[in-house]
Amino acid sequence: MALQTAKTPARAEQALFAGLFLKQETSAQRVVGAVQNIAQDCEIFAEGNGAEYFYKVVSGVVRTCKFLADGRRQIDAFHTAGDIFGLEPSTQYLLSAEAVTDCTLIAYRRQKMEALAGSDQLLSRELLTVAMRGMAKAQHHSLLLGRRGAMEKVAGFLLDWSESGTNQRVINLAMTRQDIADYLGLTIETVSRTLSQLERDQVIELPSIRQIRLRNLDALEDLAA
Amino acid sequence: MALQTAKTPARAEQALFAGLFLKQETSAQRVVGAVQNIAQDCEIFAEGNGAEYFYKVVSGVVRTCKFLADGRRQIDAFHTAGDIFGLEPSTQYLLSAEAVTDCTLIAYRRQKMEALAGSDQLLSRELLTVAMRGMAKAQHHSLLLGRRGAMEKVAGFLLDWSESGTNQRVINLAMTRQDIADYLGLTIETVSRTLSQLERDQVIELPSIRQIRLRNLDALEDLAA
DNA sequence: CGCCGAGTTGACCATGTTCAAGGTGGGTGG
DNA sequence: CCACCCACCTTGAACATGGTCAACTCGGCG
CATH class of the missing domain: 2.60.120.10 (Jelly Rolls)
Structure with a gap:
């Protein structure tokens, strides 16, 4: 939590490539960055x-x-x-x-x-x-x-992240529960409880603390309302 | 609530002026609309x-x-x-x-x-x-x-709208309580109660149903957290 | 005058927060 | 290699807040 001021090891000032601007890398654009x-x-x-x-x-x-x-x-x-x-x-x-x-x-x-x-x-x-x-x-x-309910928010969050990974059914969380809570406007406890609930209901699995396996996408969609 | 399909009386198809694009009307731009x-x-x-x-x-x-x-x-x-x-x-x-x-x-x-x-x-x-x-x-x-509390949301909403009018301390609401509720993720009852509370606390006045007078801006800012 | 839609208020209940007490696991030092 | 530690997470119980349902008020309009 100790927020040091930004340290930039290896500030590679070589303003070399960086062209690729949008996700589909347009060959036309070569701009300095x-x-x-x-x-x-x-x-x-x-x-x-x-x-x-x-x-x-x-x-x-x-x-x-x-x-x-x-x-x-x-x-x-x-x-x-x-x-x-x-x-x-x-x-x-x-x-x-x-x-x-x-x-x-x-x-x-x-x-x-x-x-x-x-x-x-x-x-x-x-x-x-x-x-x-x-x-x-x-x-x-x-x-x-x-959204009104904590469940709807958490389910929506999981679905959003399921689409970004290569494997649609496994999410490797980069962030802590606190980050998720602050993103969803909930407390860390509610996020935790809601995930536990989803696991109990066989909708997800929590193999490790930063990994979530989506077991039933349809159920998730329903819960996200 | 009866949503008829869009009726456009006087569809003034005369694509005349419409230049003014941003709020500060740039004279340079004359585009059709x-x-x-x-x-x-x-x-x-x-x-x-x-x-x-x-x-x-x-x-x-x-x-x-x-x-x-x-x-x-x-x-x-x-x-x-x-x-x-x-x-x-x-x-x-x-x-x-x-x-x-x-x-x-x-x-x-x-x-x-x-x-x-x-x-x-x-x-x-x-x-x-x-x-x-x-x-x-x-x-x-x-x-x-x-924001977590209903009060914070409502206070924030009022402050946002206080800045848009000419008179900073009087808000003429264009929308219903239901609109406000749907905008803030609350119910119509909670919006109503919260406004009543603010009036009781002398922070605002409700002279008519669609008009709100801001009596104590500092208090509002505090409540908006 | 009476109706109707919009808003307010109250009582009760569901949900999430708060506070507090455990777990768990990865990393470090003995 | 193990023990310990610490940060992170989970769980529980009590509580506060907002949602729900229902009754009532208010103001405008036919």
């Missing part, structure tokens, strides 16, 4: 900082979140390989970003990017797509949070 | 429809929402004069849109817009800003929904 390695639980940027860069996840998982006055934390999103975060409408970040696991990122200088977009139609369109996807992602999260 | 008038509670588009157009609100209030299998409704956002909605990453709408009040919209053909953006740097940038704002708006909503 700096590779960064961030250790687990380190801060990438903080709410209120100048939004000089935005980032693409190469590997690992990042959380964007907000800290409330009373110490609570709300997680806005988790970002995995290929996702872009930190692209904001304002000149300052509205959220903080932290590494859930050790991760590798590409940092893009926002101003440079937007300048390039002025003369590059394809890049400009990609930026638009990124922003629209970010919007859809946030809306999807709202829908999850708007 | 069709003016539409929509009656209260009529549908503007439905989830799953082809996302052919996106819209700017000229006057009135629009809600974008999702309907769940069990009949519940979740409201994703309210859109007021100057707001743009219906600009989505996919080729189909992910949400439905309905008129909360009678309203006037400008419909932009998405494809045409994106084509124009290819050769128009300024327009392209404006589209990007619109998308980023949409993202920030959705994130803000997530933060509201993630």
Whole structure:
């Protein structure tokens, strides 16, 4: 939990490749970006900082979140390989970003990017797509949070993550129960109890603490309402 | 509640002005858009429809929402004069849109817009800003929904709307209690009780059913945590 | 005047939070 | 290699909060 300021071992300043911008790597785009390695639980940027860069996840998982006055934390999103975060409408970040696991990122200088977009139609369109996807992602999260029951939220969360992995029926969680709780607007105890309940009902298996096997996807879908 | 299909009296097909794209009307942009008038509670588009157009609100209030299998409704956002909605990453709408009040919209053909953006740097940038704002708006909503207490949600809602009107201390609600409840993930009873509580505590006044006077903004901010 | 939709209020109940007490497992040092 | 430790997780019991159901009020309109 000790949040040291971001340490970036091997700040590979060799602004080499980094072209690949959207998930389907468009060969046309070759834009400069700096590779960064961030250790687990380190801060990438903080709410209120100048939004000089935005980032693409190469590997690992990042959380964007907000800290409330009373110490609570709300997680806005988790970002995995290929996702872009930190692209904001304002000149300052509205959220903080932290590494859930050790991760590798590409940092893009926002101003440079937007300048390039002025003369590059394809890049400009990609930026638009990124922003629209970010919007859809946030809306999807709202829908999850708007659900009334803890079971609906947890089931929805599991289904969301089942789609990202290669094997649709096994989820390897990168985050702690606390992270999940802060993402779903629940307490850690409720998340734990709900997962136990799902296991008792034969809907999932919990072979280890960070692994969840989905045993009955249909039942999960029903529970997610 | 009778949702007739969208009726558009006076479908002013005269694709006249409509330039003004962002809130600060950029003189440079003159893009074609069709003016539409929509009656209260009529549908503007439905989830799953082809996302052919996106819209700017000229006057009135629009809600974008999702309907769940069990009949519940979740409201994703309210859109007021100057707001743009219906600009989505996919080729189909992910949400439905309905008129909360009678309203006037400008419909932009998405494809045409994106084509124009290819050769128009300024327009392209404006589209990007619109998308980023949409993202920030959705994130803000997530933060509201993630709050634990009903009081925090309602207080946050009131503060959000206090900033939009000319007079910061009087809110003229366009929507019903049910709309508010569906927006905050609460029941209509809880919204009602919470507002009554705030009135008892001298934080607000409820002079009429659709008007709220904010008597103590500082207290509200505290309650919103 | 009376109806009707929208909002409020109350009593009861279900659900999730809180507080507190165990487990569990991976890593470290003896 | 084992014992210990610590962070993370699970479980239980009491409690608080919001949901549900039902009755009632209010205001506008025919």
